[in-house]
Amino acid sequence: MEHEHSILYGPVNALWHSVQHRFAWDIPEHVIMALLVLVISAIIFPIFASRIDRDHPGPFQHTLEATVAALKDLLRDIIGHEGDRYIYIIGAFTVFIFIANIFGLFFFLQPPTSNTNTTFALSISAFLYYNYEGIRRQGLGHYLKHFMGPVWWLAPLMFPIELIGNFARILSLGVRLFGNIFGEHTATGIFVGLVPFVVPWPMMGLGIFGAFLQTFVFIMLTMVYISGAIAAEEH
Amino acid sequence: MNKRIILITAATLLFAASAFAQAPSAGAAGVKWGVISAAFVLGIAAAAGAIGQGWAISSACEGIARNPTAAGAIRLAMIIGLALIESLVIYSLVIAFIIQAK
Numbered sequence: 001m002e003h004e005h006s007i008l009y010g011p012v013n014a015l016w017h018s019v020q021h022r023f024a025w026d027i028p029e030h031v032i033m034a035l036l037v038l039v040i041s042a043i044i045f046p047i048f049a050s051r052i053d054r055d056h057p058g059p060f061q062h063t064l065e066a067t068v069a070a071l072k073d074l075l076r077d078i079i080g081h082e083g084d085r086y087i088y089i090i091g092a093f094t095v096f097i098f099i100a101n102i103f104g105l106f107f108f109l110q111p112p113t114s115n116t117n118t119t120f121a122l123s124i125s126a127f128l129y130y131n132y133e134g135i136r137r138q139g140l141g142h143y144l145k146h147f148m149g150p151v152w153w154l155a156p157l158m159f160p161i162e163l164i165g166n167f168a169r170i171l172s173l174g175v176r177l178f179g180n181i182f183g184e185h186t187a188t189g190i191f192v193g194l195v196p197f198v199v200p201w202p203m204m205g206l207g208i209f210g211a212f213l214q215t216f217v218f219i220m221l222t223m224v225y226i227s228g229a230i231a232a233e234e235h
Numbered sequence: 236m237n238k239r240i241i242l243i244t245a246a247t248l249l250f251a252a253s254a255f256a257q258a259p260s261a262g263a264a265g266v267k268w269g270v271i272s273a274a275f276v277l278g279i280a281a282a283a284g285a286i287g288q289g290w291a292i293s294s295a296c297e298g299i300a301r302n303p304t305a306a307g308a309i310r311l312a313m314i315i316g317l318a319l320i321e322s323l324v325i326y327s328l329v330i331a332f333i334i335q336a337k
Contacts, residue, residue, distance in 0.1 A: 172322060179325030217318040 007108040008032050030115035037099045037112060045095075067094075074220070079227040086226060089129060090219050097122065097177070097218055101211030104185045105204060114182040116174065123173035126222045134229030143229070173221060180214050269337035276334075280327030287320045 006029060013026045052061060071090055075083030097113065104111040112118040134143045147166070149158030184207045191200040295313035299306045 175326055175329055176318075176322040179322070179329050183325065183328055213314070213318060217315065217322075220315060 005029055006033060006110045008036065028115075028117075029110055030112045030118050033103060033110055033112040034100065034118055036109070037096060037103070041095050041099060071219075075223060078220075078223045079230070082230065083223075086223070090223065093122065093126065093219050093222060094215055098211060098215045101181055101214060102208075104181060104188070104207055104211070111181050111185060113177055114185045116178050119178040119181075120170070120174040122177065122218070123170050126173060126218075126225070127167075127170045130222065130225045130229045133226055137230045169221075169225060173218060177214055177218055180210050184210050269334045273331040273335035276327050277331045280324045284320055284324035288317055291316045291320065 009026075009029055009032060012032050016027050048060065048064070057065070068087070068091070071094065072084060072087055075086055075090065077083075079086065100111055100113045100118070102111075103109040104114065113122075147159050147162040148155040149162070184203065188200055188203040188207055191203050291313060295309050295316075298309045302309075
């Protein structure tokens with residue numbers, strides 16, 4: 001928590017430097033941690049999926065079924081009847097961001113989302129995805145037309161403002177996730193440096209709550225942006 | 236009550252004018268403007284964020300009290316609203332981190 005590097009930074013970089021001598025730089029912390037998130041989710045979920053039991057579901061199965069049902073309900077609420085096809089991308093964001101945020105609670109790991117590189121990668125991916133969906137559904141011309149606003153004579157004013165607002169979504173999604181996780185991680189680290197025993201617990205509780213909340217807000221906003229991008233055909 | 240608040244705020248701000256006594260140091264061993272402005276930025280952002288979120292929560296509580304069956308939807312809207320307001324405070328926190336090193 002107050003450590004600067006996770007437990008994997010030393011070994012992975014020792015391996016990296018022993019295997020190749022062309023690049024002198026170290027693999028950065030957040031890359032190692034993000035790959036660890038990927039490895040963990042690539043191990044847990046396929047093993048779990050092969051053990052789904054319809055008659056005697058265990059607790060993990062109940063939890064995941066409840067999560068998937070809640071995500072599908074949210075998708076249907078926000079996007080409408082088209083919502084179910086986006087469960088895969090939204091589920092991917094949820095799993096990655098949640099596990100990444102939870103890394104902040106372990107003293108031997110660092111959350112990859114406490115680094116702007118990871119959070120901007122996530123927000124740029126979400127941005128490209130919803131624009132791609134909008135362009136694919138409506139065609140480029142029609143998609144750009146809905147930036148122009150309701151009446152044609154407002155278009156020179158509305159178009160730059162809408163365009164800037166659209167690109168500002170990258171910044172807002174990325175900085176929100178980064179600021180929350182980095183701030184809570186740093187504050188917990190300071191508390192641990194001051195009084196290592198009982199005092200960090202409220203901050204860590206806030207960290208758990210923040211991990212859930214930031215995941216929820218990220219996927220909620222992505223869903224809202226997707227619904228905004230594909231919506232005009234529903235008029 | 237209102238007048239008293241205005242009077243006390245004005246008196247506090249007037250005390251800040253004594254900072255001008257340190258101004259002509261050209262920054263080398265002088266006033267650390269980065270640290271001072273970071274503190275101000277965060278204080279103002281936290282105050283404004285708290286007022287906005289307090290208003291949001293009070294409206295949500297009132298809505299739930301009037302219509303308990305809509306509690307789920309109201310709670311959802313409240314959580315989203317709180318997260319969005321909080322994100323503005325977080326932007327100020329990030330700026331404060333950046334400028335406090337200068």
